[in-house]
Amino acid sequence: MIKRTVKNVQEALQGIESGMTIMLGGFGLCGIPENTIAELVKMGVTNLTCISNNAGVDDFGLGLLLQKKQIKKMVSSYVGENAEFERQMLSGELDVELTPQGTLAEKCRAAQHGIPAFFTPAGYGTEVAEGKETREFNGKMYVMEEAYKADFAIVKAWKGDEAGNLIFKGTARNFNSCMAGAAKITIAEVEELVPAGTLNPNEIHIPGIMVNRIFQGKKYEKRIEQRTVRQKA
Amino acid sequence: MALDKNQIAKRIAKEVKDGYYVNLGIGIPTLVANFVRTDISVEFQSENGVLGMGPFPFEGEEDADIINAGKQTITTLPGASFFDSAFSFGMIRSQKVDLTILGAMEVSENGDIANWKIPGKMVKGMGGAMDLVASAENIIVAMMHVNKAGESKVLKKCTLPLTGVGCVKKIVTELAVMDVTPKGFKLLERAPGVSVEAIIKATEGTLIVEGEIPEMILD
Numbered sequence: 289m290i291k292r293t294v295k296n297v298q299e300a301l302q303g304i305e306s307g308m309t310i311m312l313g314g315f316g317l318c319g320i321p322e323n324t325i326a327e328l329v330k331m332g333v334t335n336l337t338c339i340s341n342n343a344g345v346d347d348f349g350l351g352l353l354l355q356k357k358q359i360k361k362m363v364s365s366y367v368g369e370n371a372e373f374e375r376q377m378l379s380g381e382l383d384v385e386l387t388p389q390g391t392l393a394e395k396c397r398a399a400q401h402g403i404p405a406f407f408t409p410a411g412y413g414t415e416v417a418e419g420k421e422t423r424e425f426n427g428k429m430y431v432m433e434e435a436y437k438a439d440f441a442i443v444k445a446w447k448g449d450e451a452g453n454l455i456f457k458g459t460a461r462n463f464n465s466c467m468a469g470a471a472k473i474t475i476a477e478v479e480e481l482v483p484a485g486t487l488n489p490n491e492i493h494i495p496g497i498m499v500n501r502i503f504q505g506k507k508y509e510k511r512i513e514q515r516t517v518r519q520k521a
Numbered sequence: 522m523a524l525d526k527n528q529i530a531k532r533i534a535k536e537v538k539d540g541y542y543v544n545l546g547i548g549i550p551t552l553v554a555n556f557v558r559t560d561i562s563v564e565f566q567s568e569n570g571v572l573g574m575g576p577f578p579f580e581g582e583e584d585a586d587i588i589n590a591g592k593q594t595i596t597t598l599p600g601a602s603f604f605d606s607a608f609s610f611g612m613i614r615s616q617k618v619d620l621t622i623l624g625a626m627e628v629s630e631n632g633d634i635a636n637w638k639i640p641g642k643m644v645k646g647m648g649g650a651m652d653l654v655a656s657a658e659n660i661i662v663a664m665m666h667v668n669k670a671g672e673s674k675v676l677k678k679c680t681l682p683l684t685g686v687g688c689v690k691k692i693v694t695e696l697a698v699m700d701v702t703p704k705g706f707k708l709l710e711r712a713p714g715v716s717v718e719a720i721i722k723a724t725e726g727t728l729i730v731e732g733e734i735p736e737m738i739l740d
Contacts, residue, residue, distance in 0.1 A: 315569045315570075315588075315592075315606070316569075316588065316592040317585075317592070318569070318585065318586060318588050318592070319586065341606070364646060365646050365647060365648050365649070366645060366646035366647070366648040367644070367645060367646050368645035368646065369592070374644070377644065378644075384644075386644070386646045386647060388647055388648075388649065388650075388651035388652045389568060389606065389610065389647070389648050389649035389651075389652060390568075390606075390607075390609075390610025390613060390614065390649060390651075390652030390656075391651075391652065392606075393605070393606035393607040393609070393610055394607055394610065396607065397607040408614065408652070408655075409614070409655035409656055410614075410651045410652040410655045410656070411651045411655065412655060412685075412686065413633075413683060413685070413686035413687075414651065414682065414683045414684065414685065414686070415682055415683075416647075416651060446586075456603075456605075457586045458571075458584065458586035458587040458603055459567075459569050459570045459571050459586065459587055459588050459589075459603060460585075460586040461570055461603055461604065461605045462569055462570050462605060462606050463605070463606050464605070465605035465606075465607075466605050466606055466607045510585035510586070511585065512583060512585045512588075512594060513588075513592040514588070514591060514592045514593040514594065515583055515594055516577045516578075516583075516593040516594050516595075517577050517578055517579060517580040517581075517582075517583060517594065518576055518577045518578070518579060518580075519579075519580065520579050520580075
């Protein structure tokens with residue numbers, strides 16, 4: 289067994305410097321690496337390029353890094369719930385590359401799988417396709433998109449073991465599973481870190497080879513963005 | 522009378538057939554789930570990674586790890602599955618999802634749709650809409666026929682940045698049901714009590730009216 293554990297978030301984030309490109313998993317606030325984000329705020333690294341489907345909300349998730357102006361560029365598909373984000377974008381302080389959600393996911397997956405580029409129909413005929421190669425396959429037009437190149441991928445899983453194997457829960461899998469192994473170094477923070485041999489190999493979502501450093505997060509707030517319920521009859 | 526949002530959803534629900542996998546966008550499309558016949562089998566997909574979505578959870582049973590694309594807490598039904606974002610759009614691109622229902626700011630008579638950006642005013646991002654409209658075989662748009670200023674949103678040519686080209690198949694508004702055809706919008710049904718003339722007036726794009734146009738049946 290090759291051990292991937294590090295003792296804490298500080299050790300996990302060693303080597304992250306200002307100006308780097310970092311992928312962060314999560315959809316909205318669901319499945320975000322909370323402990324890592326809090327530590328990045330403390331570290332004070334700046335000029336980051338962050339690849340993440342959303343930018344959190346004003347006071348949680350990546351919104352915390354935006355507040356401190358640590359992000360130079362965001363690569364996202366949807367930024368709707370963050371007023372500070374919209375303000376920085378419209379004022380030009382923040383560079384934003386809006387990317388269709390499926391394309392964003394596939395650009396991560398392509399990097400994860402060692403594929404330099406792929407063709408997708410998403411965005412054909414729109415401003416997303418401007419300046420990109422397009423090609424016809426079987427009578428339909430496609431846009432060429434390239435794999436991301438990132439320094440670090442930071443993912444959050446439900447359970448993980450010493451070997452770096454990961455299991456996700458519910459829709460918190462989202463981009464976490466696509467980003468694991470998609471950068472030079474992958475850091476996984478998990479709610480529960482267990483000894484090797486505890487998790488059933490049949491149930492592993494991401495094998496440990498894709499994860500360089502794994503640690504158990506100290507605590508998880510798991511904030512809910514839109515709490516919707518129904519009443520018991 | 523023009524339809525309200527729930528009535529638009531109710532009319533669209535009639536397009537949902539037995540055995541369909543359906544992706545619902547945010548807004549009016551989300552309401553469609555409330556009106557789908559209960560005697561047919563339908564599974565709802567949410568592009569953040571779930572198939573087989575159920576209703577909202579009971580109070581106290583919300584789970585931060587189980588949400589829909591609108592970031593709302595949800596439940597799952599028997600037969601449900603979770604998957605990652607790349608896989609989710611894989612099933613969308615490979616057309617396993619039978620029907621996509623989404624909102625729009627504008628549609629044009631050749632089936633173009635704009636729903637993600639108003640330059641200089643509003644940029645929320647496209648989310649999964651560009652992937653959905655570029656891939657889905659069957660796309661129904663749920664929208665208001667005119668904007669708050671009374672201007673038509675059913676146009677010859679979209680004025681806003683596009684989400685997708687030549688993709689919309691059917692439109693249901695508060696006034697009418699229309700198909701997008703090579704010759705323009707074909708009027709199929711009108712809202713109860715709404716005249717064909719009122720629909721013509723509210724439509725900037727080419728509207729084809731052939732024969733008697735029946736009223737929508739909502740129940």
